[in-house]
Amino acid sequence: LCLAAPVISALKDLNPDSVDWSKVNVFFTGEHLGANKAYTEALDTFCRKCSVQGVFYPILRPLFSTGSGLPAFAVKEAAAAYQTLLQNHPSVDNSGPLPSFDLLLLDIGDDGLCGSLRPESDEIRAVGNGSVVFGICQPGKNQIAISMDVMSAAKKAIFAVTGEKKKDAVRRALTRLHGPFDCPAGLLKAKSTSWFVDKVAFDESDRTFNVLAGLPRLLPFARLQELKETAAKLCAPGKGFLAADESAGPWLRAGHAEAAKIPDVIENRAAYRAMCFSTPGLSEHISGVILHWETLLQEDAKGKPMVDIITENGMIPGIKVDKGYNKKGIWGTKVGPLGHPEVATVGLDDLQQKCAHAYKEGARFAKWRNVLQLDPAKGLPSDLAIKDTVHTLARYASICQSEGLVPIVEPEIVPNGDHDINYCQKITEKVLKAQFKALADHHVFMEGAVLKPNMVKNGLGGPKASAETIATLTCQTLLRTVPPSMPGIFFLSGETALNEDNEEEATVNLSTMNSLFAGKLPWHLSFSYGKALQKTCIVTWLGKAENDAAAQKALKARAKANSEAVFGKYKKGSCASVGTDGNVMQAAGPY
Numbered sequence: 001l002c003l004a005a006p007v008i009s010a011l012k013d014l015n016p017d018s019v020d021w022s023k024v025n026v027f028f029t030g031e032h033l034g035a036n037k038a039y040t041e042a043l044d045t046f047c048r049k050c051s052v053q054g055v056f057y058p059i060l061r062p063l064f065s066t067g068s069g070l071p072a073f074a075v076k077e078a079a080a081a082y083q084t085l086l087q088n089h090p091s092v093d094n095s096g097p098l099p100s101f102d103l104l105l106l107d108i109g110d111d112g113l114c115g116s117l118r119p120e121s122d123e124i125r126a127v128g129n130g131s132v133v134f135g136i137c138q139p140g141k142n143q144i145a146i147s148m149d150v151m152s153a154a155k156k157a158i159f160a161v162t163g164e165k166k167k168d169a170v171r172r173a174l175t176r177l178h179g180p181f182d183c184p185a186g187l188l189k190a191k192s193t194s195w196f197v198d199k200v201a202f203d204e205s206d207r208t209f210n211v212l213a214g215l216p217r218l219l220p221f222a223r224l225q226e227l228k229e230t231a232a233k234l235c236a237p238g239k240g241f242l243a244a245d246e247s248a249g250p251w252l253r254a255g256h257a258e259a260a261k262i263p264d265v266i267e268n269r270a271a272y273r274a275m276c277f278s279t280p281g282l283s284e285h286i287s288g289v290i291l292h293w294e295t296l297l298q299e300d301a302k303g304k305p306m307v308d309i310i311t312e313n314g315m316i317p318g319i320k321v322d323k324g325y326n327k328k329g330i331w332g333t334k335v336g337p338l339g340h341p342e343v344a345t346v347g348l349d350d351l352q353q354k355c356a357h358a359y360k361e362g363a364r365f366a367k368w369r370n371v372l373q374l375d376p377a378k379g380l381p382s383d384l385a386i387k388d389t390v391h392t393l394a395r396y397a398s399i400c401q402s403e404g405l406v407p408i409v410e411p412e413i414v415p416n417g418d419h420d421i422n423y424c425q426k427i428t429e430k431v432l433k434a435q436f437k438a439l440a441d442h443h444v445f446m447e448g449a450v451l452k453p454n455m456v457k458n459g460l461g462g463p464k465a466s467a468e469t470i471a472t473l474t475c476q477t478l479l480r481t482v483p484p485s486m487p488g489i490f491f492l493s494g495e496t497a498l499n500e501d502n503e504e505e506a507t508v509n510l511s512t513m514n515s516l517f518a519g520k521l522p523w524h525l526s527f528s529y530g531k532a533l534q535k536t537c538i539v540t541w542l543g544k545a546e547n548d549a550a551a552q553k554a555l556k557a558r559a560k561a562n563s564e565a566v567f568g569k570y571k572k573g574s575c576a577s578v579g580t581d582g583n584v585m586q587a588a589g590p591y
Contacts, residue, residue, distance in 0.1 A: 025091035027101070030116025030145040031082075079135035079144045086132065086150075096153065098132065104154040104190060108161055112169040112183035116145035119182045124148060127187055148187055157190035164200040171221050179219060179402070219445065223404060227448025230364050230406045233316060234450060235488035238563040239287035240527035241408075242534075243492075244273055245320035245367060247292050251538045253531060256578065262543040266294070267301075272541060274300035274309060276534070279552040283314030285559035290318040290367050290408075290528070297361065307362040318408070319363040321354050321396070323347035325371065333382055336373030337417035337459070342385040345370045348395055355403035365406035367452070368396040372413045372431065374459065376423050381413075386434055394438035401445055408490065408528070410452040411435050415494050417459035425456045425473045432481035446485040452492055452528050453478070455509055460497050471512040475521065484522035491525075493532035503558055503577045506532035507565050514568030527562045534558075536578045 086092055086099040093100040108114055116136070117124045123134045123145060131147040151157070161170055173185035174195065181187075219227075234241075244250065249269050251259040262268060273295055276282075289310050296319050298306045310317045322345050329341025336342060345368065347354075355366065370389040372381040381389075389411050397407035411431050413424065432453065439446070456474040458465045465473075478489060493506035510527055517525075527533075536558060541551035554576075561575035 025089065027086065027089075027092075027146075029104075029106070029151065030143055031078075075135040075137050075142045075144065079133045082144055083133040086146075093155075097130065098150050098153040101150075101154040102156070104151055104157040106151075106157060106159050106185075106188075108159060108166060108169050108173065108185040110165045110169055112173060112185045114148070114184035114188060115151055116143055117148055117184045119184060121181075124181050124184045124187070127181075148184065152187075152189040154190045156192040157188060157194070159185070159193070159195045159197070161195070161201050162198045167201045168222065170195075170197055170201050175221065182220065219401065223401075224445055224448065226404060227401055227406055227445055230316065231448050231450060231487045234287045234365060234406065235524035235526070236287050237524075238566045239283075239285060240529070240559075240562055240566065241318070241490055242276070242282075242286045242289045242315075242559070243367075243528050243530035244276065244295065244534075245290040245292045245318075246530065247294070250530065250534055251543075256535065256539055258542065259535075259538045262538075268543055269294070270298055270300060270306075271545070272538075272543075273298075273306060274304075275541065275548045275551060276537065276555055277306060277309045277315075278313060279555050282556060282559060285556075285563035286315055288316040288318050288365055290320060290365075291363070292320055296358065296363060305362075311362065316365065317363050318365040318367060319358040319405075320367045320369075321347060321351060321358065321400070322368040322370075330385060330388065333385060334375075334378045334380060336375050336378070336380050338371075338373055338414065342373060342380065342382060343371055344385075344388050345392060348392065348399075351396060351399050352403065355400050355405050359404045363405060365408060365450075366396075366400045367408040367410060368393060369410045369412055372411065372427075374413060374417050374419050374423060374427060376419055381427065381431075386431055389431070390435045390438040393435065394442040394444060397439060397444045397449055398442045401448055407444075407449050408452045409435065409439065409449060410492065412452075412492060412494075413454045415454070415457055415460050415496075418461040419459040420462045421456060421458040421465040421469060421473060424454075424458065425477055428454065428456050428474075429477045429481055432477065436481060436483060446483055447487060449486060450488040450490055451482060451486060452490050454494055455491055457494065457509075460495065467508050467512040468516065470509050471516050474509075475513050475517045475525075478523075479521070482523065486523055488524035488526060490528035493527070493529045501577055503532050503535050504572070504575075507558070507561050507570055507575065508572050510562065511565035511568055511570035514566060516568075518568050524566075526566050529562065532558075533562065536576070539578045 087094055093102070106114060109118075111119050113119065121136075123131075123136060126134075127148045130149055132150055134145045134147060136143050136145055159173075169183065169185060172183045246253055249262060249264040249272065251262045251272075252264060277289060291306070295306050296317065300306065300309065307317045324347075325343040325345045327340040327343065329343045331341075333342035347368070358366065370393055372385055372389060374380055393409050393411060397409055400407035413428055413431065415424075439449070455470055456477055457470055482489065491506075491510060493502060496502045496505050506527065506529055510525070514521075514525055534555065537551045537555040540554045541547045557575050558577070561570055564570040
């Protein structure tokens with residue numbers, strides 16, 4: 001019989017006559033090596049009432065300090081002494097590689113502590129290495145502890161848990177909805193395990209089984225719930241994303257001759273974005289705003305953080321976390337219509353830290369863009385580029401979720417080239433099938449992620465397809481590839497030909513999809529537009545503060561038009577735009 005310390009107080013009132021203690025040898029999962037009045041009283045009371053054999057407490061008593069604890073060398077001696085006792089005691093089964101107890105009685109801590117092993121500790125991270133006993137040196141609290149490997153070798157384990165404060169730990173342990181090392185109780189793998197849990201510690205757990213049965217078990221329940229709730233807010237009816245994540249002024253990518261003359265300086269970028277984010281009523285149509293790092297950490301001219309402007313206007317801040325790509329591309333791949341080889345987006349090296357930082361600064365979702373080029377004659381994209389894209393996006397998505405950010409998964413197939421819409425459809429379907437396989441392989445929580453794909457369209461130099469054809473092929477492709485568990489799909493607008501109105505084209509295409517497929521789509525089908533939301537706004541503003549109100553009106557109008565498109569009710573031409581006047585090729589490459 002092996003006892004964890006918290007169980008002792010519950011057993012001290014046990015009737016000594018209820019068990020033949022002469023046949024029982026009691027060991028403990030851990031021991032404080034120092035003065036611990038409450039623990040000592042409980043232990044002494046239990047041992048006094050029951051004639052227990054083999055208790056190691058008296059054996060190690062001579063080593064104990066009467067002060068704050070033993071020096072490190074003495075802690076190691078205590079751990080070695082207890083390990084020797086376990087490995088040589090006749091009552092302990094040592095026929096296997098580790099000592100095996102007949103019965104393990106455990107409580108758990110509010111944080112998921114099991115035995116004497118704390119979450120994220122070096123000792124719990126040593127699961128699987130065959131350790132027997134650890135010597136744990138902490139300021140004022142030295143102790144020894146049986147390893148999780150030994151506890152898992154027990155023939156039977158029983159958890160006895162009471163108290164409302166422990167219900168989250170119970171839930172995570174029972175459902176395995178926790179990280180690799182943040183809930184030790186969930187890592188116990190005894191041959192047989194039983195739980196005795198009072199009502200207040202279990203009532204929420206019962207709901208967890210119903211709500212999250214079968215979902216990924218690598219994240220805590222609270223984290224999964226947060227991701228799911230954030231995704232639901234982002235997918236609010238009629239709402240989409242304002243993509244404001246350009247590293248330079250968005251006017252440089254607006255594809256307009258006059259707008260390109262606005263000086264690209266930090267003051268202008270701050271002024272323009274503060275003007276956009278503070279647009280009255282913008283949150284009626286925009287749920288989230290994707291930011292660049294500069295903007296996430298930026299203040300307006302009055303010293304107000306951009307994040308606060310966004311949240312106070314009813315929207316959720318997001319962050320672009322990739323570092324773009326090098327146009328030298330993937331060695332050995334062919335040059336595509338962008339004028340360079342196939343490329344690989346970079347930024348995974350420090351993504352964990354960046355996501356944690358972004359969350360701390362107020363971001364609640366993230367974006368990462370990978371680019372694929374089409375050229376049927378050259379067989380682009382190559383299988384190599386597709387594999388790199390879907391793997392990278394899956395790694396990014398899993399890291400984002402571990403830090404509380406809902407990932408936007410964006411495998412963008414750019415429209416550059418002379419291909420027809422059918423080739424785009426074929427490749428988009430191939431890429432999305434591979435993408436969701438990769439997301440599943442990386443344990444991504446679908447309910448806490450969204451997709452940002454390209455629409456299925458012809459190449460810029462290819463045969464022009466109608467809005468109806470674009471809508472039909474796009475939705476058919478999505479229905480074949482995207483699981484219904486994913487809550488939302490937010491299209492990128494993509495580049496358009498110089499004789500096309502980017503804003504109007506994007507709105508009409510989206511509206512046509514939601515009109516033709518009304519009631520047939522399992523996800524929120526919406527927009528994540530940059531230029532297609534801002535072009536008229538930028539041309540109206542032109543870097544002048546006196547134009548702020550008019551520019552906000554233009555932004556609100558186009559946002560409203562796209563909101564109508566989400567419901568399939570936009571009327572072509574009903575929203576004023578700058579049209580094709582002043583159209584020039586937008587800046588190319590990563591942004």
